[in-house]
Every structure is written in structure tokens, then in C-alpha cells.
Amino acid sequence: MHLPFCAAKCHYCDFYSIAAEGQDVDGTVDAVLLEAARRAPRAPRTVFFGGGTPSLLSIEQLTRLLDGLESITGFRESSVETTLESNPESMDREKAEALRALGVGRLSIGFQSLEPATLELFGRVHGVEDSFRAFEAARAGGFEEINVDLIYAAPGHSPERWAVDLPHVLALGPRHVSAYALAFEEETLFSKWLAEGRLEAQPEERELELFEQTHAILAAHGFDSYEVSNFAPKGHECRHNLNYWANGAYCGIGPSAVSHIAGRRAGNHKALAPWRKAVQAGKSAEAWDERLDxxxxxxxxxxxxxxxxxxxxxxxxxxxxxxxxxxxxxxxxxxxxxxxxxxxxxxxxxxxxxxxxxxxxxxxxxxxx
Missing domain, CATH: 1.10.10.920 (Arc Repressor Mutant, subunit A)
Known part of the structure; x- marks a missing residue:
């Protein structure tokens, strides 16, 4: 389920997201549930709330969303893994406790970096200490399955710093780590700045060094590289993502969400207004589809x-x-x-x-x- 709201748009991000300020978040929750009532399968095996930043929703909005989805799908009994993505600035113990009570069993927290200058470059609105505070709040709120998202090979990122920062994150005790090399995606500020010469990408040799260092450090801490950029001790892999990489079936709900069902792949409108208009009119919110031979x-x-x-x-x-x-x-x-x-x-x-x-x-x- 794609919830597109963020506190601010990160400079590297090419996912569909918009600033929450001034938006009708309540109306969007209503539309998400309306689309889910028409399309979501009963008894899903996994549920993943992404975006955007789903944790930006208030406890009241999250309660309405999750209780509504339960009445539609019965996911609390069927799902072996229910994940919600979060950012440090919108996660505290009260919200973590509420999410656990609402049936979320796995939390993903976007640390991205432990370098203040890099967080500022990325356009993140949280600080390093906020990340650690959010992790501890999630743990105190009842979460055992916590993923940490990290980005390496940003401009100026060094192996010497990574050798300190990555073990520092692992000392918290996450059950899963997603670590991606920075990519300069089209139609992002970073791509624009790269073309203008305002940013310089890491040399391939340095990126390879950081890639190998990432795998070595995580392996030394008992994390298997079960996917190129995803790491976990055995038994703690993200099952939702495993289904994706196995080209399994999934139903996407929300603006820009993609579905893959019975060999047909389709994507919803990649903007809030046309998606919501279609859903409220009782029409398909799909903007494209393809069926491969x-x-x-x-x-x-x-x-x-x-x-x-x-x-x-x-x-x-x-x-x-x-x-x-x-x-x-x-x-x-x-x-x-x-x-x-x-x-x-x-x-x-x-x-x-x-x-x-x-x-x-x-x-x-x-x-x-």
C-alpha cells in the first residue's frame, strides 16, 4: 500500500511522494480503503505499507487505515509479515505501541546516513541522534523485527567512516539491514545537480570498495546477503521482498502502486489527484498495464x-x-x-x-x- 506523504522530498528520491503539509491526508486514507475494498485480496500472506512515509500519519489515521484494512482482508490472522516504513522524525514510543497493537509486526526505519553533512545533502529533515532515538522508541514500543535503511557511496563518503558507522548501527541490534549505493535517478534533484556539476559521483573503484566493505562488515556480524542490497540473519529475511524478487503475485493499492497478478503487470496513476478522482468515481485507477509473453x-x-x-x-x-x-x-x-x-x-x-x-x-x- 503506497501512502505518498513525506515531511519533505529527499533530493535523491524518484518514488512518487509529496509534502504532507496542506494535503487532505484523511481523504487519501478514505480513498486507499475504497480502492482496497474493490481490489485487495482476502487473507494476504504479507502486507507492506510504503511510500512516502506511512509513519507520518497520526495514530488516529493509522488506526482507521489498519482497522479498515483488517475488515476488508482479515490480514491480522493471515499475514505472516506486516511491515510499515518510517522515518526518525515521525516515530516515537506511543506510535510504535499503537502500530504493534494494530497488527504491524515489522518496522523499517530510514536512517540513510550517520553523517550530519550527508543527511543535509540528502535533504533529510532528521539528525543522527533522531535515528537512534527512533530505533530505541520502536524497540521500547514492542518491535523486535526492525529494519534499518542505509545509503552508502554518497559524495565524500569514505571507507574509513563506513568502518565506524555501519558497526555503530549494527550495535543497536536490527534484525535486517537494507544498504544501497547512492543512485542518481532521473528527474531527481541529485540528477540535476550532477548534470550541472554541483555534485560529483564517487569513482567506480571507490563505490566497489564500499560495496565489498558493506558485505564484509555485515557478514562478520552474522548478516547473510540474501539479496544484493538486503541483509539479515537466517530467518529474518523480508518475506514481502522475497516474493517480489521471485516474480510472485502482489496487489498494489494507492497512487503509483504497481500490481503483478496472473502474469499481468499494471501501475496506478503516478499522482495523487488523478488516482483519487478515479477511485472516488468507482473507476480503475490504473494508468498502464502490460502482459508479457x-x-x-x-x-x-x-x-x-x-x-x-x-x-x-x-x-x-x-x-x-x-x-x-x-x-x-x-x-x-x-x-x-x-x-x-x-x-x-x-x-x-x-x-x-x-x-x-x-x-x-x-x-x-x-x-x-
Whole structure:
């Protein structure tokens, strides 16, 4: 479920989000529940509240949202994992306790950085101490499953600083860490500043060094790299995200939310006004859709699945995609990558090798060609 409101737009972010000030948040909650009543499945296995910053909603708004979703889907009994994204400035013990009572069992907190100058560069509205306070508030409020979001390889970010900051975060005891290299996405302030020469991206060698350092530090603390940018001790992986990387089915509710059901992928209007107008009129809020043929589904399943450390089972993906021809085009793409040592075969599965892991994006994209 996508709730688009934020305290402010971060300079690197290309997700659909808008400043909450002056917006009809209550009306948006009503519209989200209206769309959910029409489209959300009964008894979902996982639920994920993203955005935006869902924790920006008041306790009263969150109560109405979660109680409403419960009456529609019965998620509190069926869901094995219900996650809500939060930022430090909008998380305290009272809200954490309310969320736990409302059926949220997993909280994701956007630390992003432990460097004040980097937080300012990112356009974040919280300080370093706010992040630690929010984590402790979440823990005191009853959360055991807490994820911390981090971004590395920002301009000026050094391995020396990362060697101090990342263990500092891990000392808090999170059950999951998402750590991404900074990306300069199109139509963001960072992309604009990069083009204007106001920002300088890290050299590839430094980004690779920070990537390898991230994996090494997390591994030393008992965190498995189950996906290229996601880490957890065994048993604490994000099940919602695992379903996504396995090209499973999911229903997206809210502006810009994407769904994947029975081989059909569709996205809602990527703006609040047209999405809400469509929902309130009883119409579909979708702005686009596509249905891939078996070849397209096969390539997409490899593209997604190779990001998982477990890799892919070629036979299982052929069955998932409905590919019945004797020649497997995805294996034809994989063979030279296996020969180059960028992929490896382990117990019948194909996965990224240690050499291929830092090149995950480029390697995975080859299967969409």
C-alpha cells in the first residue's frame, strides 16, 4: 500500500511522494480503503505499507487505515509479515505501541546516513541522534523485527567512516539491514545537480570498495546477503521482498502502486489527484498495464531472481513463465556469463558469483534483451 506523504522530498528520491503539509491526508486514507475494498485480496500472506512515509500519519489515521484494512482482508490472522516504513522524525514510543497493537509486526526505519553533512545533502529533515532515538522508541514500543535503511557511496563518503558507522548501527541490534549505493535517478534533484556539476559521483573503484566493505562488515556480524542490497540473519529475511524478487503475485493499492497478478503487470496513476478522482468515481485507477509473453516472463524472472543470493532454478522459471520450447533463451544468455565467471552453478541453481555480485544490475539487465 503506497501512502505518498513525506515531511519533505529527499533530493535523491524518484518514488512518487509529496509534502504532507496542506494535503487532505484523511481523504487519501478514505480513498486507499475504497480502492482496497474493490481490489485487495482476502487473507494476504504479507502486507507492506510504503511510500512516502506511512509513519507520518497520526495514530488516529493509522488506526482507521489498519482497522479498515483488517475488515476488508482479515490480514491480522493471515499475514505472516506486516511491515510499515518510517522515518526518525515521525516515530516515537506511543506510535510504535499503537502500530504493534494494530497488527504491524515489522518496522523499517530510514536512517540513510550517520553523517550530519550527508543527511543535509540528502535533504533529510532528521539528525543522527533522531535515528537512534527512533530505533530505541520502536524497540521500547514492542518491535523486535526492525529494519534499518542505509545509503552508502554518497559524495565524500569514505571507507574509513563506513568502518565506524555501519558497526555503530549494527550495535543497536536490527534484525535486517537494507544498504544501497547512492543512485542518481532521473528527474531527481541529485540528477540535476550532477548534470550541472554541483555534485560529483564517487569513482567506480571507490563505490566497489564500499560495496565489498558493506558485505564484509555485515557478514562478520552474522548478516547473510540474501539479496544484493538486503541483509539479515537466517530467518529474518523480508518475506514481502522475497516474493517480489521471485516474480510472485502482489496487489498494489494507492497512487503509483504497481500490481503483478496472473502474469499481468499494471501501475496506478503516478499522482495523487488523478488516482483519487478515479477511485472516488468507482473507476480503475490504473494508468498502464502490460502482459508479457512467455519469453518476456522468462527474461523478467531471471532479471529479478538473479538478485537473490540463492539464484534461480532454470527449470522452475520455465514452468513459471509457461515456456515450452526445447531451447531456453535465458540459458543462452547465461552460458557466456558462466564461462566468464560472473555467474556460477550450485546444486542445479544459477547465481551471481563473487565477481558478478557488484555487477548485478548490468548482468540482470542482459536477460531482458
Amino acid at each position: 512467455p519469453r518476456g516472463r522468462l527474461g523478467e524472472s531471471w532479471w529479478l531472481g538473479l538478485r537473490l543470493r540463492a539464484g534461480v532454478d532454470p527449470a522452475a522459471l520455465r514452468e513459471l513463465a509457461g515456456w515450452t520450447a526445447p531451447e531456453d533463451p535465458a540459458l543462452a544468455v547465461a552460458r557466456p556469463l558462466l564461462e566468464e565467471g560472473l555467474l556460477e552453478e550450485v546444486d542445479g541453481r544459477i547465481r551471481l558469483s563473487a565477481a558478478g555480485l557488484p555487477l548485478a544490475d548490468a548482468i540482470s539487465l542482459a536477460f531482458l534483451a
